[in-house]
Amino acid sequence: MHQEQQVRINDFALKLANVNGTGSASANGLLMQAIFRMGIPVSGKNLFPSNIQGLPTWYEVRVNKAGNTARAIDYDLMVAMNAETHARDIKEVKSGGWVLYDSSWPLPNALLRPDVTFLGVPLAKLCNEAFGEPRERILMKNIAYAGALCALLDIDMKVIDQLLLEKYGKKKALQDSNHKALRLGYDYATEHLQCPLPIRLQQMDATGGHILIDGNTATALGCLYAGATVAAWYPITPATSVMDAFKSLTDKFRKDPETGKKNVCILQAEDELAAIGMVIGAAWNGARAFTSTAGPGISLMSELIGLAYYAEIPAVIVDVQRTGPSTGMPTRTQQGDILACAYASHGDTKHILLFPSNPNECFHFAVKAFDLAEKFQTPVLMLSDLDIGMNDWVTPKLVWDDGYRPDRGRVLSAEELEKLEKFYRYSPADENHVAARSLPGVHAKGAFFTRGSGHNKLGGYTEIPDEYQEVVDRLAAKHKSAAKFVPAPIIQKRDGAKIGVVTLGGCDPAVREGVDLLAQQGVLCNYMRVRGFPFDKVVEDFLHAHDVNFIVEQNRDGQLRTLLVAETGVPKEKLRPLLVYGGFPLSARHVVEGVSAKVKEVVS
Amino acid sequence: VTKKPSVVHPSLKKNALGLTIRDYEGSMSTLCAGCGHDSVTAAIVRAFWELETPPHMIAKLSGIGCSSKTPTYFVSGAHGFNSAHGRMPAIATGAAAANKDLTYIGISGDGDSLSIGLGQMCHAIRRNLNMLYVIENNGVYGLTKGQFSASADVGSKSKKGEANRQSPIDPVMLALTLGASFVARSFSGDKAQLVPLLRAGLAHKGFALVDVISPCVTFNDHEGSTKSYRYTREKNVEVSHADFVPIRKELSADIPADGVTSVTMHDGSVVRFTKVAPDYDPTKRQAVLNYLQERQSKGEVPTGLLYLDTTAPEMHALNGTTDVPLTKVPFEKLCPGSAALEKLQQAFR
Numbered sequence: 001m002h003q004e005q006q007v008r009i010n011d012f013a014l015k016l017a018n019v020n021g022t023g024s025a026s027a028n029g030l031l032m033q034a035i036f037r038m039g040i041p042v043s044g045k046n047l048f049p050s051n052i053q054g055l056p057t058w059y060e061v062r063v064n065k066a067g068n069t070a071r072a073i074d075y076d077l078m079v080a081m082n083a084e085t086h087a088r089d090i091k092e093v094k095s096g097g098w099v100l101y102d103s104s105w106p107l108p109n110a111l112l113r114p115d116v117t118f119l120g121v122p123l124a125k126l127c128n129e130a131f132g133e134p135r136e137r138i139l140m141k142n143i144a145y146a147g148a149l150c151a152l153l154d155i156d157m158k159v160i161d162q163l164l165l166e167k168y169g170k171k172k173a174l175q176d177s178n179h180k181a182l183r184l185g186y187d188y189a190t191e192h193l194q195c196p197l198p199i200r201l202q203q204m205d206a207t208g209g210h211i212l213i214d215g216n217t218a219t220a221l222g223c224l225y226a227g228a229t230v231a232a233w234y235p236i237t238p239a240t241s242v243m244d245a246f247k248s249l250t251d252k253f254r255k256d257p258e259t260g261k262k263n264v265c266i267l268q269a270e271d272e273l274a275a276i277g278m279v280i281g282a283a284w285n286g287a288r289a290f291t292s293t294a295g296p297g298i299s300l301m302s303e304l305i306g307l308a309y310y311a312e313i314p315a316v317i318v319d320v321q322r323t324g325p326s327t328g329m330p331t332r333t334q335q336g337d338i339l340a341c342a343y344a345s346h347g348d349t350k351h352i353l354l355f356p357s358n359p360n361e362c363f364h365f366a367v368k369a370f371d372l373a374e375k376f377q378t379p380v381l382m383l384s385d386l387d388i389g390m391n392d393w394v395t396p397k398l399v400w401d402d403g404y405r406p407d408r409g410r411v412l413s414a415e416e417l418e419k420l421e422k423f424y425r426y427s428p429a430d431e432n433h434v435a436a437r438s439l440p441g442v443h444a445k446g447a448f449f450t451r452g453s454g455h456n457k458l459g460g461y462t463e464i465p466d467e468y469q470e471v472v473d474r475l476a477a478k479h480k481s482a483a484k485f486v487p488a489p490i491i492q493k494r495d496g497a498k499i500g501v502v503t504l505g506g507c508d509p510a511v512r513e514g515v516d517l518l519a520q521q522g523v524l525c526n527y528m529r530v531r532g533f534p535f536d537k538v539v540e541d542f543l544h545a546h547d548v549n550f551i552v553e554q555n556r557d558g559q560l561r562t563l564l565v566a567e568t569g570v571p572k573e574k575l576r577p578l579l580v581y582g583g584f585p586l587s588a589r590h591v592v593e594g595v596s597a598k599v600k601e602v603v604s
Numbered sequence: 605v606t607k608k609p610s611v612v613h614p615s616l617k618k619n620a621l622g623l624t625i626r627d628y629e630g631s632m633s634t635l636c637a638g639c640g641h642d643s644v645t646a647a648i649v650r651a652f653w654e655l656e657t658p659p660h661m662i663a664k665l666s667g668i669g670c671s672s673k674t675p676t677y678f679v680s681g682a683h684g685f686n687s688a689h690g691r692m693p694a695i696a697t698g699a700a701a702a703n704k705d706l707t708y709i710g711i712s713g714d715g716d717s718l719s720i721g722l723g724q725m726c727h728a729i730r731r732n733l734n735m736l737y738v739i740e741n742n743g744v745y746g747l748t749k750g751q752f753s754a755s756a757d758v759g760s761k762s763k764k765g766e767a768n769r770q771s772p773i774d775p776v777m778l779a780l781t782l783g784a785s786f787v788a789r790s791f792s793g794d795k796a797q798l799v800p801l802l803r804a805g806l807a808h809k810g811f812a813l814v815d816v817i818s819p820c821v822t823f824n825d826h827e828g829s830t831k832s833y834r835y836t837r838e839k840n841v842e843v844s845h846a847d848f849v850p851i852r853k854e855l856s857a858d859i860p861a862d863g864v865t866s867v868t869m870h871d872g873s874v875v876r877f878t879k880v881a882p883d884y885d886p887t888k889r890q891a892v893l894n895y896l897q898e899r900q901s902k903g904e905v906p907t908g909l910l911y912l913d914t915t916a917p918e919m920h921a922l923n924g925t926t927d928v929p930l931t932k933v934p935f936e937k938l939c940p941g942s943a944a945l946e947k948l949q950q951a952f953r
Contacts, residue, residue, distance in 0.1 A: 037953065211952035225945070227938040229930040230701045232694075253940045261926040263933050265701040269694065270727040277687070277694025277724070278701065284685060285663075286931040287702035307688050397949060400942040406935060439931070440683035440699075441706050444660040449676065449684035461676075 005096060005198040010040050010065035012199035013072035014149075016079040017089040018142070021053030024081070027142035028059040029392070030167075031149060034159045035063055036212050036394060039204040043069035043509075045391055045585055050237070050331045056085045065204060069394065070510035071585040076199050077152075079145055081123075086111055098197060100148060102141070119193050121148045126184045131177070140181035147185025154196040156203070157186065211397050215388035216292075218359035219318055220245035221398065222366025223290055224253060227406055228316070230289035232267040232278035234297065237330045238386040239320040242292035272297035276304045276315065283314045284450065286439040288370050288406065290316035295324045295337045298344060298381075305379050306345025307452040309475070312426070312437070314373035314380075314409070317341075318366070321385040323583045332583030333386035335505055338559035341381045342533055348472060350479045352486060353533035354382045357508035360395040361487075361531075362388065367404070368487065374409040376482050377434055385554075387585040388506045410436040417443040425450075425459035426471065433478035479534055486532025489539050497524035500546035501595065502575075503553060504530050504560055507586045511552050514591025521592075523599055525550075530560070535567055543570040550595055552578045554586060606632040619656045628653045630677040635670060640792035640818030640833075641740045645677045647795055648709070648738070651802035652679055663699055663706045667692040667721055670747055671713030671740035671818075690721025693728035696735055697919070703929040704920050707806060708735035714755040715745050718773045722754075725775075729782045729811050734918045736805040736812045739775050740792070742820040743831035750823035761828030774900070775815045776910060780893050785916040786812035787892075788846075789907045791836050792819065800875075801909060803848040809870040810918040817905065836905060843881040843895070844908035848873065867912060875909065886911050 018024035025046070032044040043062050049055035062072040078093045080086055080101045090099055095115040101107060103120025112118065123144045127137045150157055160182060168175035189195055219242050223231070233243045247266055254263040269275035275291045282289035293301065298319055308315045323329040324336045341353055352372055356365045365382055373380040410430065417423060417438060425448045429435045438446025448459060456467035457474070492512070503511040508529055515525045528542045543549050543564065551561040558577035565572040578594040580586050608629060616624040628649045633642050652662065659681030666672035668689035675684050683706075687695045696710050717725045717739050728737070743756040752760075755775070756768040779787045786808045790798045798816065805812030817836045819825050825832045830839075867875045867887075885891055892911045899906045926933065940948075 211949050213952045227935050262924050265923050270723050274694035277691045278698030281695035281698025282702040285699045285702035400945045402942050440663050447660050447681050451686040
């Protein structure tokens with residue numbers, strides 16, 4: 001039942017079903033990059049297993065001329081390359097959509113759908129004939145389907161050629177193989193299939209001034225530009241690529257041109273207990289230091305995060321969140337560490353949190369994290385997630401202000417210490433409840449004994465209730481003061497809207513799109529994305545101003561909602577949870593359906 | 605915190621910095637009277653005074669436990685960090701990564717280093733972190749009142765008469781197998797041996813482990829304990845005596861001809877070994893391991909500078925860090941600037 005369809009330009013979604021470890025990632029990345037270079041807003045989501053080779057893996061590409069690039073969960077085209085998952089993959093295609101498959105072998109009749117067009121390309125056969133090496137045959141099959149897609153979707157072959165040249169320019173043989181495979185797919189599709197499909201691409205000019213970058217690389221760039229000199233870490237998915245990127249950036253930018261020696265020390269720790277310890281030791285000595293980790297690492301670091309909080313030592317912790325609890329699903333995304341980070345460690349502890357929503361914010365918030373950590377002499381946790389961290393995002397180009405200088409906070413110089421009669425570490429405090437610190441080795445008068453045990457405002461050991469309370473009360477006040485200094489929430493209002501929709505982090509594009517779609521259906525919502533904790537009064541005012549606020553987040557328990565209830569004076573009845581937490585990125589449909597259903601609930 | 609009286613007798617000798625030994629003391633110890641740790645503290649005070657280290661250039665760090673309380677009791681002019689149980693090696697690693705110019709001394713105990721912090725100590729050794737690492741080893745948890753620690757020997761009895769049946773972790777043997785570059789063992793009751801060992805450890809560029817048997821008078825100094833004063837005095841066998849010759853001093857002419865080896869440290873100071881045991885060579889790791897194993901199996905406690913390798917690269921050499929402490933590298937050298945950012949983003953198109 002194939003009917004003539006209307007041509008839809010630069011507005012569709014495709015999903016590619018592959019087997020992990022067969023080299024599909026480079027073919028899929030190539031497609032996405034080509035679309036980006038054609039000036040068309042695009043996103044790519046890698047939905048991969050916790051496995052090196054053999055398990056199913058998917059890659060989703062969404063193209064949207066209006067710039068809505070949140071994950072689409074309705075697919076116009078499925079590239080079904082994994083026989084093991086054919087059944088469910090074919091089921092996921094929209095009615096009237098297309099399935100591209102390897103027709104070297106026939107598809108079982110049971111899989112066929114009358115409302116979907118099947119596009120067969122004998123990829124294995126073509127590659128077996130064209131390439132000799134078994135491994136090359138497997139790898140090039142991916143490039144061959146990319147070639148077929150170029151014909152089917154009207155991807156500019158000149159752009160692809162240029163990308164292959166840039167990628168393999170120095171490896172002629174590889175470039176030739178890729179080119180040959182691409183042509184195999186392209187020529188076959190052109191000859192045997194109706195190309196292009198009604199869903200297709202057309203050059204635009206919407207990605208100028210943008211880059212294609214993953215959040216972890218952007219985070220590493222932020223740490224580099226902030227002047228971090230000590231980095232300590234333990235390998236963990238999905239945070240590992242933060243340090244991989246930081247290392248390669250420092251190899252390039254932190255080597256003394258004359259001596260070849262490094263202006264950085266990267267320590268691969270024995271575990272996360274040690275990684276955070278190293279960060280605290282380095283920051284105690286005055287270096288800008290950071291670690292990157294994921295939820296399991298936060299659990300281990302919690303002990304010493306409390307030490308840094310109580311002894312008032314700066315520390316920057318990047319948490320690229322993954323699906324918990326426990327080992328959970330290491331290669332799936334979630335926002336499940338909000339509460340664990342907000343109150344990490346035993347006793348009364350509260351931390352500064354930053355919630356970037358895309359790689360651009362990862363870059364700028366990473367810099368901000370160091371400034372806040374030093375200004376408030378306390379740990380700052382930046383909560384990214386797997387979706388932001390490991391997927392390539394089209395994001396505004398990063399701009400650096402050469403006038404930037406680190407905010408080192410209140411640090412006494414040798415001259416200032418010399419003038420003091422006596423130095424006390426925790427007195428006097430300023431208007432933000434922060435006292436001046438001295439750095440080891442700077443001046444004899446700055447010598448100080450740091451301790452995680454009970455201490456009074458002069459820094460001395462104490463077990464006296466009043467003296468102890470005076471210090472922890474100041475810490476609470478200090479945390480509160482930070483509300484004015486964390487990035488302000490992003491608020492978008494609509495005339496006549498009475499409903500609030502609140503979110504954070506990587507939910508941003510899906511929620512904004514969802515709010516637009518809801519408005520088209522007559523459900524008007526005001527939008528707020530919180531970007532930091534502690535919450536400023538603006539956040540509280542927004543919540544108060546709406547009878548109902550939907551708190552959209554990716555965890556089971558509504559952790560942002562809990563934090564808002566606990567840390568603002570807003571009655572919890574005003575805050576309704578809207579939760580998606582299966583491990584894949586949020587889609588606008590989740591928001592529209594969730595809000596629509598609950599609005600009915602609220603009204604009836 | 606009880607301060608000691610500040611009265612200084614005019615006859616007290618001053619070092620090159622014009623400081624007397626009292627200037628290297630800390631506040632009053634709150635440990636039990638007769639605790640071995642207080643003797644170690646006194647030896648540390650003397651070692652720093654003799655080395656003429658400016659107090660504020662010393663970073664003294666510790667974990668948690670009786671031993672870890674002691675940094676308060678020495679060099680009050682130093683920067684101190686009493687951190688968390690078993691986590692001192694990591695804090696020291698980060699501190700040393702940031703500022704290589706300070707002198708780092710870590711004080712730990714057998715609970716802090718051999719149980720909760722075993723992993724961190726092992727990895728600090730592997731990194732050859734440039735620090736003096738003192739284990740005040742008494743085989744028992746003091747602050748929690750008398751549980752066996754991981755260094756308790758099989759058969760050693762608790763105060764209540766119960767015998768330990770789990771095999772011990774020996775920090776000296778462990779450090780040797782992990783590739784440690786400086787390994788010593790001493791006894792808190794032997795100041796003449798301990799002070800030069802501490803000085804040599806401080807001069808060593810790399811991880812210097814000094815395992816000090818330091819009896820717990822309250823919970824582990826009874827009959828049947830193998831970490832008591834009496835047992836250690838009886839079984840202690842000095843196999844290699846170290847004399848430390850500071851950089852400024854001339855080597856004295858009266859070095860005995862037999863059994864003496866001199867090793868020059870990175871700062872130019874010299875350590876002279878007197879091989880008390882004639883068949884002992886502290887520069888041969890495998891031989892040292894064999895020797896110690898044999899002697900220890902006989903119930904002896906070999907002490908002295910047991911192993912030394914001045915050629916092993918320390919953490920910063922392994923990393924290739926710049927010569928200036930990282931904390932002193934100006935921001936302009938750390939931040940590549942807007943033009944570089946613009947350029948590198950061409951790769952993200």
